[in-house]
Amino acid sequence: MAVISYSFIAFTAFLLLVYYTIGKKFQWIVLLAANIIFYLSGGLEGALFLLLTILLTYAIGRKLESYNRELNIEVSEKQLGAKAKKELKRMYDSKKKKWLLLAIVINLAILCFVKYASFIISNIGINNGLPSMKIIVPLGISFYTFQAIGYVIDVYRGKVQAEGNLFKYALFVSFFPSITQGPILRFEAVKDQLFSRHVFHYTALTFGIQRMIWGFFKKLVIAERLSVVYKSILGNYADEGYYGVIIFIGVFLAGLHTYVDFSGGMDIVIGLSESLGIVLPENFERPYMSRTYAEFWRRWHISLGAWFKNYVFYPISLSKPFHKLTKRAKVRLGDTVGKVISPSLASFLTFFIIGIWHGANWKYVAYGVWQAFFVAQGTLLEGAYEYMRQRFHVKEKRFSFRMFQIIRTVLLVTLGRYFSFAADLGDAWRLFGATIKKCNLYVLFDDTFYRLGLDEKNVRLMFFSIALLWLVSVLQEKGVKIRALIARQPLFIRWTIYLAAIFSALIFGRYGPGYDAASFVYQAF
């Protein structure tokens, strides 16, 4: 069942009706049933993979919990000293680690198998004449796998108690609003909300629905048009002879498309959950308003960043080999540089893994290295930047300096995206080459934009909608709560805004007969 479909809207409406009319103690069961219906609508094969992950991580979570409990009992009964306590903990940790590794290895093996097997088998098949084999990629496999692994690690670390009820645990892993594209949930943050009883609140319902409409507007009115334009540029640039600034604009719009598409999807997911009385964490915080490169990635796909920070970056940074590396680096390079070598290298590795996760392609590796370099250089060269700011008497709080920082960040992020949007690494270099071939700023002022797949009317609508999105983002940056602001307006104004939003998504969301909205970009991961 596609999220952008009338059947999904009907499914949601029916769910809300049942959810708020049925006895409150059954609400979580209704949600679980909704998860099952939603997931099975995508086919049975994928559901079996999901079931395997649920059963495995549930059982291992319980095992780890039993060790945690045994340890606590031993510590309290024997009244051990600090040293003996540490030794006992170490003994239990080594027992627990085997189970933890089992959960991680099996889940990652499944993830790698379905994500990369088609790629590997098709390569072998071409070379050896083997028949091609189609691997089913279960819906949202990355997101539920990360969620389940995070849960097991949190139980291992004793940060959360393992869930005793298998069905409640299944509800957490398979929560249908977020299973397709996130946000990646932490058990501790959502368990009480998922399993508790929810009283009907008119404001929560309407605010949730408004957010969903905003998400549909972003996806259907803005993202779908951006998609036509950027694909027209980057897909045919060699044949059409595009070069110079138009290529850069193509990559910029492709990046903007990913943001609008993905964050629009998040608006629908978070809005739907809000209607159910469940508050999910935000996944985007207006990344295009960031002043530094590192800040951009802190505001972009926040739950994935947090997952990698907690379960990859920190463990690598604090591992023994990295500890030794810091010591050596300090001796050889001095304190200032030496102490940031470890986290910089850990950051490189983390971005490298994130790159690989995006796809088995060298372009993603290059993309990961680019991100890591610009994130790490901010820390490595912080002293030099500070010196330059003082030397040139730069006033950091000035509007002009802030704008400079934002534009610089967007510029660097866009250059990095040359790697992700090119067909492969070779194509990325060709795109760079085409960009610097010749300066042709005049294309910004002639009719070039009207020849990129959209007519004049649709190009204007696209830019107007982007301007609206920008205005909303500026207001949100200033702390304005848009929905609360609209709710305070007189009835006539309020409903004019609501109806305008609904009808613009309905009318401008379908441009052309037989039009079918594309799937969300991150659904493919």
Added chain:
Amino acid sequence: MREKVVSILKSVRSDVDFENEKLLIDGGILDSFDIIEIVSELNESFDIDITVDELEPENFNTLDAIIALVESLQ
């Protein structure tokens, strides 16, 4: 102990008022690079072993919390 911890924190982030700041992590003042630098320095200076399990916001949000964490591991 307090002075030593403050001097370590200041060596990583001289621009932060560690004595008065109450939301070092939740307020987004310290980033993940800062945390790793601080943890490495604390581990070395106090001969303790702050592991990834202790990397919780409540252990790093205030100067007092950081000192309490160091004391608990000594």
